[in-house]
Amino acid sequence: xxxxxxxxxxxxxxxxxxxxxxxxxxxxxxxxxxxxxxxxxxxxxxxxxxxxxxxxxxxxxxxxxxxxxxxxxxxxxxxxxxxxxxxxxxxxxxxxxxxxxxxxxxxxxxxxxxxxxxxxxxxxxxxxxxxxxxxxxxxxxxxxxxxxxxxxxxxxxxxxxxxxxxxxxxxxxxxxxxxxxxxxxxxxxxxxxxxxxxxxxxxxxxxxxxxxxxxxxxxxxxxxxx
Amino acid sequence: xxxxxxxxxxxxxxxxxxxxxxxxxxxxxxxxxxxxxxxxxxxxxxxxxxxxxxxxxxxxxxxxxxxxxxxxxxxxxxxxxxxxxxxxxxxxxxxxxxxxxxxxxxxxxxxxxxxxxxxxxxxxxxxxxxxxxxxxxxxxxxxxxxxxxxxxxxxxxxxxxxxxxxxxxxxxxxxxxxxxxxxxxxxxxxxxxxxxxxxxxxxxxxxxxxxxxxxxxxxxxxxxxxxxxxxxxxxxxxxxxxxxxxxxxxxxxxxxxxxxxxxxxxxxxxxxxxxxxxxxxxxxxxxxxxxxxxxxxxxxxxxxxxxxxxxxxxxxxxxxxxxxxxxxxxxxxxxxxxxxxxxxxxxxxxxxxxxx
Ligand SMILES: Nc1ncnc2c1ncn2[C@@H]1O[C@H](COP(=O)(O)OP(=O)(O)OP(=O)(O)O)[C@@H](O)[C@H]1O
Ligand SMILES: [Mg+2]
Numbered sequence: 001x002x003x004x005x006x007x008x009x010x011x012x013x014x015x016x017x018x019x020x021x022x023x024x025x026x027x028x029x030x031x032x033x034x035x036x037x038x039x040x041x042x043x044x045x046x047x048x049x050x051x052x053x054x055x056x057x058x059x060x061x062x063x064x065x066x067x068x069x070x071x072x073x074x075x076x077x078x079x080x081x082x083x084x085x086x087x088x089x090x091x092x093x094x095x096x097x098x099x100x101x102x103x104x105x106x107x108x109x110x111x112x113x114x115x116x117x118x119x120x121x122x123x124x125x126x127x128x129x130x131x132x133x134x135x136x137x138x139x140x141x142x143x144x145x146x147x148x149x150x151x152x153x154x155x156x157x158x159x160x161x162x163x164x165x166x167x168x169x170x171x172x173x174x175x176x177x178x179x180x181x182x183x184x185x186x187x188x189x190x191x192x193x194x195x196x197x198x199x200x201x202x203x204x205x206x207x208x209x210x211x212x213x214x215x216x217x218x219x220x221x222x223x224x225x226x
Numbered sequence: 227x228x229x230x231x232x233x234x235x236x237x238x239x240x241x242x243x244x245x246x247x248x249x250x251x252x253x254x255x256x257x258x259x260x261x262x263x264x265x266x267x268x269x270x271x272x273x274x275x276x277x278x279x280x281x282x283x284x285x286x287x288x289x290x291x292x293x294x295x296x297x298x299x300x301x302x303x304x305x306x307x308x309x310x311x312x313x314x315x316x317x318x319x320x321x322x323x324x325x326x327x328x329x330x331x332x333x334x335x336x337x338x339x340x341x342x343x344x345x346x347x348x349x350x351x352x353x354x355x356x357x358x359x360x361x362x363x364x365x366x367x368x369x370x371x372x373x374x375x376x377x378x379x380x381x382x383x384x385x386x387x388x389x390x391x392x393x394x395x396x397x398x399x400x401x402x403x404x405x406x407x408x409x410x411x412x413x414x415x416x417x418x419x420x421x422x423x424x425x426x427x428x429x430x431x432x433x434x435x436x437x438x439x440x441x442x443x444x445x446x447x448x449x450x451x452x453x454x455x456x457x458x459x460x461x462x463x464x465x466x467x468x469x470x471x472x473x474x475x476x477x478x479x480x481x482x483x484x485x486x487x488x489x490x491x492x493x494x495x496x497x498x499x500x501x502x503x504x505x506x507x508x509x510x511x512x513x514x515x516x517x518x519x520x521x522x523x524x525x526x527x528x529x530x531x532x533x534x535x536x537x538x539x540x541x542x543x544x545x546x547x548x549x550x551x552x553x554x555x556x557x558x559x560x561x562x563x564x565x566x567x568x569x570x571x572x573x574x575x576x577x578x579x580x581x582x
Contacts, residue, residue: 126318135278137303142334147320150323154322226364
């Protein structure tokens with residue numbers, strides 16, 4: 001085994017600690033971003049659905065502005081976003097280097113995408129069910145929490161799963177310009193120093209994280225769909 | 227119980243305005259099963275949705291019980307809605323909740339304990355005959371069962387009124403009947419006032435005691451079921467009724483097979499309608515005895531509406547013209563409505579005679 005590793009993965013053996021740390025950094029960035037972007041995305045997604053012209057709290061002006069803002073942010077390429085957000089990151093975290101600093105652009109890069117995903121998930125909830133709830137005298141809050149979010153849960157989980165996989169891709173990109181994690185590892189070691197075995201291991205690690213996220217997502221989708 | 231006064235509903239978008247409901251006034255009394263019929267787009271759903279203000283009228287008053295709903299602030303309106311149940315064509319059950327969960331939904335926040343809610347759910351399930359489906363999810367139920375769950379849910383807060391928007395339109399005829407039976411039972415047992423929207427006169431015939439006919443946003447005719455069925459004035463109403471009694475289909479069939487008639491110049495084709503106990507057979511017998519007019523019954527349909535029999539016959543009256551006229555006058559004197567049909571068969575018969 002060791003012999004095999006020494007022949008084919010010489011650098012990996014020497015860099016074991018760094019690899020493990022990179023994996024944790026990737027998980028760290030993904031986890032915290034998912035938490036913040038998740039909360040903001042659900043908030044914005046719900047706001048979009050209820051303020052739409054035929055939503056339960058129709059506010060067409062608010063909807064239009066939000067809609068436009070989200071579209072604008074979505075069309076900025078992430079790599080440019082990283083640079084653009086730099087000053088804000090420095091203001092919030094004190095630096096632009098390292099996994100914690102990466103969370104800021106990652107959240108900004110993920111929220112617009114996730115808000116749309118949540119909006120679409122909630123729009124799948126049959127309008128008739130919303131109407132039935134209104135006819136039963138439900139308050140807007142009840143309709144949001146007890147109808148939209150509950151009925152839309154399987155779709156929201158599916159959307160979250162897609163978003164997290166997307167996000168893991170973004171962490172690699174953020175890593176490459178100093179965020180740390182597996183992306184950084186692949187670039188700094190594999191690409192710049194021609195340590196191809198490290199690139200391969202980084203790829204495998206990313207794939208495993210993606211598969212696990214997907215598996216967990218599917219499990220909960222199944223569990224919540226009836 | 228429900229009083230709609232001069233209701234207008236106008237939809238405006240960038241391109242056009244649609245007057246979905248125009249100056250409709252209706253009064254539905256406690257204990258009524260009130261049918262509203264009309265073709266697609268007539269404005270039935272829009273009208274019924276004004277009763278719980280799911281659709282706020284552009285103009286007019288909506289009075290349910292003691293409240294003018296138009297005057298209520300949001301919180302009180304929600305309270306009033308809890309006393310107005312509603313069921314829909316596509317049931318609108320929540321997929322994420324079990325049958326019990328769906329029925330319990332409107333009971334949350336009403337001050338009942340978990341145990342009380344559970345008891346109430348059991349009681350409602352018993353009422354709609356679905357006690358064994360308590361923990362099933364809606365996706366595993368048939369259409370008829372889903373509608374029963376929807377009815378139980380609509381009744382959770384003991385409403386006085388139940389609005390039904392095409393509640394049986396997605397169901398097969400047999401299931402439709404069983405749902406209508408259930409509604410009738412609820413009307414009698416709980417004194418529930420029911421408003422039913424439908425495009426099927428069959429449904430109205432089955433359970434309503436009052437009916438309104440809608441066309442282009444207006445109520446064109448309204449009245450109690452028996453008088454609408456026997457004495458309709460509006461052409462649209464007549465059309466709905468003849469599809470329900472199938473007189474039109476029968477006439478169509480006769481028109482397509484003129485040989486079924488085989489008329490001579492002494493024959494006329496007529497429809498005969500009568501109400502109540504004065505059944506036609508003794509009358510028809512006396513037509514021959516008194517006027518030597520024979521009556522050949524080609525088609526007959528007897529409906530029992532609100533315990534009143536209503537008969538519709540298609541007949542050929544044969545005899546000398548003067549005698550026929552007397553016979554018809556005699557029938558009309560006995561509260562039987564006779565309408566002679568201008569049937570092209572008559573022309574055909576004459577031609578045949580000339581050739582022969
Ligand atoms: N929200 C809306 N916005 C614009 N127009 C509407 C709206 N709702 C209904 N209408 C229009 O109002 C008219 C009446 O519609 P409504 O749904 O009340 O008819 P209906 O009699 O219930 O028909 P159906 O039997 O098909 O259900 C139609 O012309 C419809 O297009
Ligand atoms: Mg309708």
